[in-house]
């Protein structure tokens with residue numbers, strides 16, 4: 001009998017952390033590596049947030065808090081949902097947790113019975129399938145074609161729904177491809193969902209504020225108010241406010257689901273860090289001016305990277321509408337040979353080739369459920385990004 005439980009085998013090591021670790025190992029050996037494998041903004045946490053944290057410590061806000069967050073935290077979450085998404089939640093319909101990831105984990109543990117299905121649109125954030133499988137749920141993948149902006153089409157959704165479907169995951173802007181659903185697209189998906197009242201929707205809006213070309217963000221429960229009761233709207237401060245290390249995510253949904261998730265979190269971690277709550281309250285309710293500045297910076301980087309990758313022989317890269325990744329198609333590299341090496345067969349081979357030959361670390365599309373693509377993060381300086389793209393161009397050029 002194994003000491004380690006069978007369920008632990010249902011977690012895969014996260015592809016982006018594996019890639020980042022490999023890049024670090026090579027760098028430690030003295031190689032010049034540009035790591036574009038990680039999913040965190042390269043900007044610092046804003047000063048107003050840091051100042052709020054110092055004040056909170058001076059006021060000794062260092063004890064346990066209610067599991068789902070202090071009254072002020074919940075008020076800030078409700079305020080944010082109203083201001084940004086025109087969604088009205090009361091305090092008992094929202095909760096804070098230790099990152100969006102814990103919130104999603106809690107939602108799965110609280111709702112999935114063995115054999116329940118969750119529809120996951122590919123490409124997807126790597127964590128979703130593992131979190132579903134961990135609780136013996138069944139991920140049902142729907143591949144979303146690049147020509148549709150990597151977005152699920154209403155007929156695909158209709159075909160994927162079964163009597164066992166418990167959840168649909170919707171992530172916009174999407175990690176890894178940067179696709180953003182418009183209000184009309186959400187409405188069309190909503191028409192399908194309204195025909196299937198047993199399906200709940202986990203909407204992951206964590207990249208909401210990283211948007212390009214003046215696109216306006218719309219979340220599902222706002223576009224299709226009839227789905228409000230069935231939608232868990234997940235968000236967090238990690239990406240918009242450069243606060244990945246503070247571990248603060250939150251959600252709004254039905255009271256019964258929030259109750260269940262809070263009960264679980266109570267026996268898991270208890271409350272999210274009291275100081276991180278103070279930080280998040282300031283992030284959500286304080287000045288938002290840097291959001292537009294940072295989005296503009298990400299957009300400028302996107303433009304340069306997309307153009308340069310489209311000039312790399314064998315790659316084509318469509319323009320992400322949000323988030324801070326590019327997801328170029330590398331089918332033109334499959335079957336080609338590095339000097340003295342074996343032919344490239346998969347996007348995993350492309351990633352290994354780029355890392356070993358020119359020191360650029362990315363993540364293979366297969367990890368996100370769609371091949372042959374690679375994901376490169378644009379959360380790096382313009383200088384590093386242009387140098388990385390130059391290297392990718394030369395690596396593609398030297399393939400036979």
Ligand SMILES: Cc1ncc(COP(=O)(O)O)c(C=O)c1O
Nearest residue numbers: 039099100101125175236238249
């Ligand atoms: C799509 C998506 N959702 C949720 C998260 C979770 O973020 P956090 O746990 O830092 O709030 C991430 C982080 O990479 C993500 O990419």
